[in-house]
Amino acid sequence: MPTELLFREDAYLRFARACVTAVGERGIELDATIFYPLGGGQPGDSGALIRANGERIVIADTRKGATMDSVLHVPAASMPVPEIGETLDLEVDWSRRYALMRLHTALHVMSCVVVAPVTGGNIVPDKARLDFDIDMSLLDAAKIESGTNELISRGVETETVWITDAELDARPELVKTMSVQPPRGAGRVRLLRIPGIDLQPCGGTHVRNIAEIGGVRVLRIRNEGRRNRRVEIALAS
Numbered sequence: 706m707p708t709e710l711l712f713r714e715d716a717y718l719r720f721a722r723a724c725v726t727a728v729g730e731r732g733i734e735l736d737a738t739i740f741y742p743l744g745g746g747q748p749g750d751s752g753a754l755i756r757a758n759g760e761r762i763v764i765a766d767t768r769k770g771a772t773m774d775s776v777l778h779v780p781a782a783s784m785p786v787p788e789i790g791e792t793l794d795l796e797v798d799w800s801r802r803y804a805l806m807r808l809h810t811a812l813h814v815m816s817c818v819v820v821a822p823v824t825g826g827n828i829v830p831d832k833a834r835l836d837f838d839i840d841m842s843l844l845d846a847a848k849i850e851s852g853t854n855e856l857i858s859r860g861v862e863t864e865t866v867w868i869t870d871a872e873l874d875a876r877p878e879l880v881k882t883m884s885v886q887p888p889r890g891a892g893r894v895r896l897l898r899i900p901g902i903d904l905q906p907c908g909g910t911h912v913r914n915i916a917e918i919g920g921v922r923v924l925r926i927r928n929e930g931r932r933n934r935r936v937e938i939a940l941a942s
């Protein structure tokens with residue numbers, strides 16, 4: 706059963722109320738959620754589902770379900786099991802999610818400083834990386850750091866735009882990430898636009914204004930293979 710993905714319209718929702726639609730071995734499904742499921746290099750959210758009696762069902766992870774737009778809230782070990790139809794208060798682990806949003810948006814900005822095909826990427830709460838198909842000699846940590854921070858300091862508002870599958874097919878240059886093709890089949894694809902900086906398909910959660918990133922530090926640049934030159938960053942503060 707599809708879940709209404711509230712984080713898509715507003716990534717800043719920390720609390721919501723929803724009804725249980727299914728409970729299975731892999732997790733709890735709700736009619737709506739603020740929990741982002743693992744995807745596109747961004748980890749699934751953690752947090753809690755709170756029952757009317759105050760009991761907390763700690764959620765350790767969030768994954769995509771078997772069908773499009775279904776979301777599985779994965780409880781930590783030995784948590785109480787809710788009933789189908791039960792109303793729960795949702796609470797996302799906000800400090801973790803906000804760090805992921807800032808780092809995620811920072812990767813969009815950095816992908817415009819390092820101009821090369823992206824072959825991989827990953828985000829964890831304290832650091833993030835992109836892999837590029839580029840010659841090592843072209844990667845200079847100081848330049849990447851200052852270039853990214855200069856763009857961040859422009860303080861541009863981010864925008865979500867939707868285009869049809871056909872429009873995306875006609876503009877293949879929008880897809881920088883060779884390893885992750887945007888999901889097709891829903892008829893439309895979600896893009897993140899950072900005006901004057903970046904435009905690419907992305908279903909993740911982003912900050913409203915890139916100034917919220919603050920700034921980044923390049924932690925290291927490593928050779929992970931012929932087509933994977935890895936640039937790892939952290940938030941400056």
Ligand SMILES: [Zn+2]
Nearest residue numbers: 809897907909
């Ligand atoms: Zn994104």
